[in-house]
Amino acid sequence: TTMTNKTDPSGDVRLTGIAKTYGAFTAVHPLDLTVPQGSFFALLGASGCGKTTTLRMIAGLEEPTRGTVHLGDQDVTALPPYKRPVNTVFQSYALFPHLNIFENVAFGLRRRGLKSVKKQVEEMLDLVQLGEQARKKPHQLSGGQQQRVAVARALINHPKVLLLDEPLGALDLKLRRQMQLELKRIQTEVGITFVHVTHDQEEAMTMADTVAVMNAGRVEQLGSPADLYENPRTTFVANFLGTSNFIEAEVDSKNGDEVVLKAGGGKLVLPASRCSAPAGTGGRVLVGVRPEKISLTHADDAGEIPVGRNRITGKIADSSFIGVSTQYVVDSPVCSDFEVYAQNIDRDPRLVPGAEVVLHWNPAHTFGLDAAQDAD
């Protein structure tokens, strides 16, 4: 049941210089953003960063202080919500309790005066896999099922864009995970643009093609989940999308495509392409290394690991066994609380607190940030 086709630009969302202030407070700083037709786009950020305000300006529920909203070629900035080709799903499902599931979904069609709604409603209920539940009342369904009804109801009028405001916020963790995959499947099937607001980085990464990480009313970085994770440009983004170690280093020299850095008496190398800091000698770089990218070797076995390239000695300060992996905290001259996650498939029983270890990693698995720029 593909409703629109990927090359139809009418489902593009284009925000141009859009901003929102409340008195002296700026909730959203002037923002330019394009969401291409048919993509699953997530606005990700902590509470108060302006993501809901941005979504509500697309919906027409909030009037921008300045800037414009385009849906496809149409400037909708001055249009009320109901005249925009969008629909919104909220965290509170807001189903009609006295109507059965079929009638809840049919509501939008009946309001438009349509008489023969059966085929469309059944198609929509099949899409959200609730064909069997049509005659039940909302209170007879689980939270996840009710949210799927809300999605079906929002899609029945064939919006060009579906806006989702923390739609899974009320569900428990397991159901949330299921619904993430379910919403992703529905989006792929209908092929329309989804703009999804969440504060949950794992949710954004699971579902979205493109994620905008928001911080204090600005988009801090935009990219695919993998790109944001592998190439964060600020410590904020690096920390929001997981855990990272940061090593304060100084540029020593440039060697071909590699930047050579001094840190804690040792040397680190970083591909120049992965360093967003100025790489002139003496430049200060924060080298980010994700805990799962590090190999941890007992010092007795570390003879093979070449000295001078991302090889750091240290001592295990703490370890926690968490099933599939063990999380270690290592004290080293370059970083006092170095976090290392090791898969337990080859767990070494000697790796206990107090053990001398060597950490090393592939330079391609790290990133360099501008320490000066990130100082705020």
Ligand code: ATP
């Ligand atoms: P949350 O996840 O908590 O909803 P958010 O990132 O979606 O957070 P917004 O709801 O967009 O954040 O709010 C952004 C900022 O604007 C917040 O600091 C909020 O207090 C403020 N704000 C929102 N609506 C109003 C309003 N009507 N009047 C004054 N300030 C507001």
